[in-house]
Amino acid sequence: MLYLLKRIIQHLAPLRKVVKPLWFIFITLYASASLAQSCILKGLVKEEETVLPSATVSMASNISVTNSKGEFSIKINPGTYLLVVTHAGYRKFEQEIIIVANETKTVTIGLIRAEQLGEVVVLGSRSSIQRNNMNTPVPVEVIRGSQLPAGETGITRQLVNIVPSFNSPIQTLSPATVTNPAGLRGLGSDETLVLLNSRRRHTTSSIFTNGMLGYGTVCTDLNAIPSAAIEKIEVLRDGASAQYGSDAIAGVINLQLKKTTGITSVNLHLGQYYKGDGEAVLLQINHGFQLNKKGFLNFTAALAHSNPSQRNGIYDSTVYYNIPASGVSQNYRDSIRALDNQKIAERRFDRYNFRRIGNSEIQNTSFVLNGGYPLNTKTNLFWTGTMNYRIGDDRTNPVYRFPKDTTTVNIELYPDGFQAYVLSKWVDYSLAGGIDGKTNNGWYWDISSVYGSSAVRSTISNSNNASQFAMGKNAPTSFKNGGTHFIQNTNNLNFTRDFTKYFQKIKSLTASFGSEFRVEHYSITAGEEASYTNYAPSSGRLGGSQPPGNSPNNVVSKNRCITAAYAELEMDKNEKFLWNLAGRYEYYSDFGGNLAGKLAMRYKLSNRFMWRSSISNGFRAPAIQQRYYSATSYTGGRNFFGISVIGTYRNDSEVAEAFGVAPLEAERSLNASSGIILKISRHISLTLDAYWIQVSNRVFLTGSIQRNAAVPRVGEILDSLNHREIMGVRFFTNAVSTRTKGLDLVVTGKWLIKKSSLEISLAGNYNKTNIYRVDNPAKNLPDDSAYHYTLINPEDRGRLEQSNPLAKVILAANFKTGKWEFGGRSIYNGKVAHIFFGALRIRDQFFTPKIISSFHLSYTLKPSINIGAGANNVFNVYPDKLSHRANSQGGLLIYDGNFTQIGFNGGYYFLNMSFNF
Numbered sequence: 001m002l003y004l005l006k007r008i009i010q011h012l013a014p015l016r017k018v019v020k021p022l023w024f025i026f027i028t029l030y031a032s033a034s035l036a037q038s039c040i041l042k043g044l045v046k047e048e049e050t051v052l053p054s055a056t057v058s059m060a061s062n063i064s065v066t067n068s069k070g071e072f073s074i075k076i077n078p079g080t081y082l083l084v085v086t087h088a089g090y091r092k093f094e095q096e097i098i099i100v101a102n103e104t105k106t107v108t109i110g111l112i113r114a115e116q117l118g119e120v121v122v123l124g125s126r127s128s129i130q131r132n133n134m135n136t137p138v139p140v141e142v143i144r145g146s147q148l149p150a151g152e153t154g155i156t157r158q159l160v161n162i163v164p165s166f167n168s169p170i171q172t173l174s175p176a177t178v179t180n181p182a183g184l185r186g187l188g189s190d191e192t193l194v195l196l197n198s199r200r201r202h203t204t205s206s207i208f209t210n211g212m213l214g215y216g217t218v219c220t221d222l223n224a225i226p227s228a229a230i231e232k233i234e235v236l237r238d239g240a241s242a243q244y245g246s247d248a249i250a251g252v253i254n255l256q257l258k259k260t261t262g263i264t265s266v267n268l269h270l271g272q273y274y275k276g277d278g279e280a281v282l283l284q285i286n287h288g289f290q291l292n293k294k295g296f297l298n299f300t301a302a303l304a305h306s307n308p309s310q311r312n313g314i315y316d317s318t319v320y321y322n323i324p325a326s327g328v329s330q331n332y333r334d335s336i337r338a339l340d341n342q343k344i345a346e347r348r349f350d351r352y353n354f355r356r357i358g359n360s361e362i363q364n365t366s367f368v369l370n371g372g373y374p375l376n377t378k379t380n381l382f383w384t385g386t387m388n389y390r391i392g393d394d395r396t397n398p399v400y401r402f403p404k405d406t407t408t409v410n411i412e413l414y415p416d417g418f419q420a421y422v423l424s425k426w427v428d429y430s431l432a433g434g435i436d437g438k439t440n441n442g443w444y445w446d447i448s449s450v451y452g453s454s455a456v457r458s459t460i461s462n463s464n465n466a467s468q469f470a471m472g473k474n475a476p477t478s479f480k481n482g483g484t485h486f487i488q489n490t491n492n493l494n495f496t497r498d499f500t501k502y503f504q505k506i507k508s509l510t511a512s513f514g515s516e517f518r519v520e521h522y523s524i525t526a527g528e529e530a531s532y533t534n535y536a537p538s539s540g541r542l543g544g545s546q547p548p549g550n551s552p553n554n555v556v557s558k559n560r561c562i563t564a565a566y567a568e569l570e571m572d573k574n575e576k577f578l579w580n581l582a583g584r585y586e587y588y589s590d591f592g593g594n595l596a597g598k599l600a601m602r603y604k605l606s607n608r609f610m611w612r613s614s615i616s617n618g619f620r621a622p623a624i625q626q627r628y629y630s631a632t633s634y635t636g637g638r639n640f641f642g643i644s645v646i647g648t649y650r651n652d653s654e655v656a657e658a659f660g661v662a663p664l665e666a667e668r669s670l671n672a673s674s675g676i677i678l679k680i681s682r683h684i685s686l687t688l689d690a691y692w693i694q695v696s697n698r699v700f701l702t703g704s705i706q707r708n709a710a711v712p713r714v715g716e717i718l719d720s721l722n723h724r725e726i727m728g729v730r731f732f733t734n735a736v737s738t739r740t741k742g743l744d745l746v747v748t749g750k751w752l753i754k755k756s757s758l759e760i761s762l763a764g765n766y767n768k769t770n771i772y773r774v775d776n777p778a779k780n781l782p783d784d785s786a787y788h789y790t791l792i793n794p795e796d797r798g799r800l801e802q803s804n805p806l807a808k809v810i811l812a813a814n815f816k817t818g819k820w821e822f823g824g825r826s827i828y829n830g831k832v833a834h835i836f837f838g839a840l841r842i843r844d845q846f847f848t849p850k851i852i853s854s855f856h857l858s859y860t861l862k863p864s865i866n867i868g869a870g871a872n873n874v875f876n877v878y879p880d881k882l883s884h885r886a887n888s889q890g891g892l893l894i895y896d897g898n899f900t901q902i903g904f905n906g907g908y909y910f911l912n913m914s915f916n917f
Helices: 002-011 013-035 155-160 330-347 466-474 624-628 654-659 712-720 785-791 794-801
Strands: 039-047 056-059 062-065 071-076 079-086 093-099 104-110 140-144 192-196 230-236 251-257 264-273 280-291 295-306 361-374 379-394 421-438 443-461 479-498 508-525 556-572 577-588 592-604 609-620 631-634 645-648 667-679 684-701 726-730 732-753 756-774 807-817 820-829 832-834 845-847 850-862 865-872 908-916
Touching: 039 056, 039 093, 056 071, 062 071, 079 104, 093 104, 155 230, 479 624, 508 624, 556 624, 654 712, 712 726, 756 794
Parallel strands: 039 104, 192 251, 645 726
Antiparallel strands: 039 071, 056 062, 056 079, 079 093, 140 230, 230 251, 264 280, 264 908, 280 295, 295 361, 361 379, 379 421, 421 443, 443 479, 479 508, 508 556, 556 577, 577 592, 592 609, 609 667, 631 645, 667 684, 684 732, 732 756, 756 807, 807 820, 820 850, 832 845, 850 865, 865 908
16 A cells, blocks of 8 residues: 555656645635534434444535444534435434524434435336335436446446446547446447437437447437536446437436535546556545525536556568569568668657657546526426536547658658647537426426537647648648537426326326427538548549648538327336337338337346336437538558549439449347346345347448449449549448347445444346348349448448457445545456458457456545555456567557557556545
């Protein structure tokens, strides 16, 4: 422990200018709060005759933790307060307390044990009957904000470390270091619906088009919400399109924001990798206000900065001279290499540091506002606002342009080649508001509206437009490449009523119905002229910046409207049998309607053993981004026109029509699941759920359909449209159908051991996806093996079938005694594979399973001050190294940056400080 603290202090020395002022603020605030107290409240917390240590007692901004005898003491000013007492495994206690001046008041508080290890959930049911996640007809995991791993700084990575069926592999060589595609049960990130305070959350404006997991998908940016704003996260692991609409094929994630008042929390996280880079600083502040002693306003601000990491090898290929691929002797090859080495020495070219392989530098600023206010005893206002501003300095994604690449490099500007710097600015915000209430005859109702916006703009620097070579050193090196923007406005009206009193032979009956109207807008803006124009096409030089900007041909501004209606019925026939029936119809202005239904049941065989099952059909509408996205990219090769260009064309373009690409339709799914709930003892519970998911007509971004002799029809179509410069085309289609089967296991145990508490959990997921049908998406191309190989190539197939771990198991433990708390976690990540494009399978890489362990240790100096430290990947485990030289980019890559289970940054240690007042 002392060694770890010493290492942290040594490596974070450059951050001392930040840490010292923050520590001074902590101490000043704590002293100020202490001086203001004058009265005393003493008390005892117990369950029947058993005292409860480590219970949290709060009054306004004052917090205390009970000692080993269950006792607490709080100094406070005179006034009227809400006394709140919480303890793991017990129901929250609330009572109004009046404190008189110069009084020492004593109270005894009896806590009631929560229903056998469960957490009350709102996800998956609109019933007015509160249920915990051990009694629901479908699996729902609940993660309290305090349970999120202390060593991670973003929601995505925190969930990866807690929920086995949730995966978001660390992908370093791409914009995924800014937004991380993630999904449930091995399906795509856009097949998991994300809610914020039970309202639909908007997706990002950008499509993930890098050749890795998540290729062609649109994700919801979970990391736009700071963890300090989270009260709890509910994860529904079951198809729920019939309840919540499009995107809920794999499940639903609901982020519930804090509603606390009277407490200010300040959290500071400092960390870095064992290698001494990737330093991270995260400062979060949360405060809650009472509004006229009736309502609440909870505010969170977060500032984060992470430095880049570097994990590359030594480049051992040529820099200044090309060696012909064939037709030359070995002596000639050796002479070229010797000449190149000589020039490398003369130019002092650094074979190690010339390019970054690792994480990008990211700055992140977030604000969250959550509030509510009762208008009267039956009507309430509620509102939520979020804002996230992120800057990603990505120097890893574009390939390095060597001076030997004469078609891409202006030698007068960059005699040693260049690595382009992609500076992306992300602005994400949302506003939500509404009213809910209850009528005199028992109808619960709410009406709400949510406006969400996501925009990204990119600027390329340290680059060139090679076709401007005539300008020499006066050619521009920085380009505005344009951007994308997505807007979503969702409006809901919901009604729910309990009809139990009208039926004598049932325990409960709840009916719900409602409607939704959603408007979506998507636009692409062009970059500056030099970012996409080829000023000398006959020269053989590549035009545009590298990477290229959006051309006027890519510009688009489109809208669509969605209307929906749903109905849901849930009944407890008796103490044993519960069922839920739901149906939903949605109509999209750009392609038509979809109808989804769901039946879920739970049966208690005994008080300790329950069976649950569900069957449903679902859908996912193609994202408006997928329908109207288009772009051009350069391969860096040459053809007889001088350049090699790959075009990604809109689904409604003339090129798509000429190839016979049909308009996008909704994905359709069949979901079936069945499982058991076993309460092994008062302290231990087990859930086991098997699932089967079939997704037909998945929205899929094809591989590049190349113009060559093997597929002559491609060139014929492109030439007929006067697209002679295009060497390959890609489209979004409904070309692939998949089946996914899996198993989820969760075992949890909670114990009070004398003066301490212990929690242990074992959670695992087995998941396998297979493609069972591939349709020819381009009807005007021959339906033969040559075209099929291009449309759904081996890399595309491998990405769907083998890029998620086959199995994932998480063993976690947390022990708390007195002022000390210790937690540890080990995660088994099953095998994955990177299948490469091409007929030969020699380049394919199969990565063996890896186990990653982490721990944290914290100490409570005062009820208001806590200091902790720990390490992720404590044993510094790395993935398998690349075994084929053809995959290493001339020795530059040691590890695969796209498909490894654990990333390749190694161990990470951290220091946390928290302060409450």
